[in-house]
Amino acid sequence: MSAKLVRETSFDVSLITKLLIISSAILIFFALGASAQEMGAKAFESKCFSCHNIGGGDKQGPDLKGLTDRRTLPWIEEFTKAPLAMSKKDPIAAELFTKYAPTIMPDQPLAPDEFEAIIELIKNLSSKNEMFTPAGAKLYRAIQPGDIDGGWRYFTGQTKFENGGVACNSCHTVNNVGRLGGGTLGPDLTAANIKYRDPELILILQNPNFPTMTEMFRDHKLNDEEIVQLFAYLQNSKAENPHAPIVATAASGATDPKFLAVGFAITILSLFGLNFIWRKRHKGVRADIVRRSKI
Numbered sequence: 694m695s696a697k698l699v700r701e702t703s704f705d706v707s708l709i710t711k712l713l714i715i716s717s718a719i720l721i722f723f724a725l726g727a728s729a730q731e732m733g734a735k736a737f738e739s740k741c742f743s744c745h746n747i748g749g750g751d752k753q754g755p756d757l758k759g760l761t762d763r764r765t766l767p768w769i770e771e772f773t774k775a776p777l778a779m780s781k782k783d784p785i786a787a788e789l790f791t792k793y794a795p796t797i798m799p800d801q802p803l804a805p806d807e808f809e810a811i812i813e814l815i816k817n818l819s820s821k822n823e824m825f826t827p828a829g830a831k832l833y834r835a836i837q838p839g840d841i842d843g844g845w846r847y848f849t850g851q852t853k854f855e856n857g858g859v860a861c862n863s864c865h866t867v868n869n870v871g872r873l874g875g876g877t878l879g880p881d882l883t884a885a886n887i888k889y890r891d892p893e894l895i896l897i898l899q900n901p902n903f904p905t906m907t908e909m910f911r912d913h914k915l916n917d918e919e920i921v922q923l924f925a926y927l928q929n930s931k932a933e934n935p936h937a938p939i940v941a942t943a944a945s946g947a948t949d950p951k952f953l954a955v956g957f958a959i960t961i962l963s964l965f966g967l968n969f970i971w972r973k974r975h976k977g978v979r980a981d982i983v984r985r986s987k988i
């Protein structure tokens with residue numbers, strides 16, 4: 694069909710056509726490769742990073758750097774699916790459970806491609822001796838001086854959360870915030886910034902991974918602005934060094950090159966699509982292409 698299309702045009706565009714199609718195909722190929730890597734990083738960030746580093750040392754769970762050198766793939770797969778069940782029959786798993794008690798790794802029902810992507814990520818970073826740094830755990834803008842005070846207002850409920858979340862001091866305290874101190878259901882957060890590193894703390898604010906808080910904030914997520922201010926407030930309350938300077942985490946302004954590549958490829962393909970529609974005015978095809986170009 695495309696050959697016919699080219700022959701019918703009044704000037705010869707077949708070479709340009711071919712070049713453009715080839716270059717779009719190349720761009721899409723790279724974009725897909727990048728998205729497999731991205732899938733591993735995303736899955737690891739949202740499902741594993743709160744307890745595991747890759748290369749950053751042990752946290753609630755062991756550092757997963759070099760995992761594939763010390764365990765076989767079937768072992769890792771079985772363990773990840775059902776750690777507790779495995780600890781009852783496998784001596785290595787049992788040992789890990791003793792060492793990391795009382796934290797118990799929750800069962801992780803991963804899709805096969807997700808599991809593979811995580812394994813690839815672990816292998817890749819381990820072999821390059823690199824550390825996993827979560828991409829999403831960034832503030833959307835840099836911290837400004839007023840943010841500490843703004844965060845305190847959110848923390849104590851003087852400013853309401855946009856999505857209706859409960860004020861933090863109903864369950865937490867920071868340096869005995871408020872005259873009467875805050876709540877005691879959750880831990881004292883005065884030293885939260887010592888216990889967690891910046892990206893971990895940002896991730897907790899984005900997506901609290903503790904049973905009580907997950908429940909409370911599932912339908913009442915903090916917005917980006919609230920996260921910046923709360924982070925500034927918590928970061929400023931380091932117990933051992935209350936006057937530590939605020940180090941702003943750079944907001945990520947750069948555009949992911951992948952999006953540019955995909956955008957470019959889609960533009961080129963749409964141009965072909967439009968060209969085709971205008972020439973033929975074939976209703977069925979048109980509807981189909983329009984539908985597809987709206988993904």
Ligand code: HEC
Pocket residue numbers: 737740741742743744745753754755760764769772773776789790791793794796797798799801803811
């Ligand atoms: C709530 C914390 C938590 C989360 C979330 C978590 N883990 Fe774990 N993980 C642990 C703990 C703790 C251990 C040690 C065994 C135990 O006590 O359960 C562990 C052990 C492991 C081990 C064995 C490590 C070794 O050295 O043999 C693997 C593999 C593992 N986790 C993979 C994962 C993957 C993959 C994810 C995400 C899909 C994940 N874990 C999410 C806490 C967690």
Ligand code: HEC
Pocket residue numbers: 848858859860861862863864865878879880881882885888897898903904905906909915923
């Ligand atoms: C309904 C009570 C409740 C509210 C409201 C609440 N939290 Fe929590 N939070 C908890 C509990 C309980 C924990 C301890 C983890 C657990 O569930 O076992 C916790 C843990 C944390 C931790 C990790 C502390 C540590 O030492 O590991 C941080 C940080 C945190 N909360 C921040 C906040 C912030 C910021 C807010 C307000 C936006 C907030 N929480 C609102 C109950 C609450």
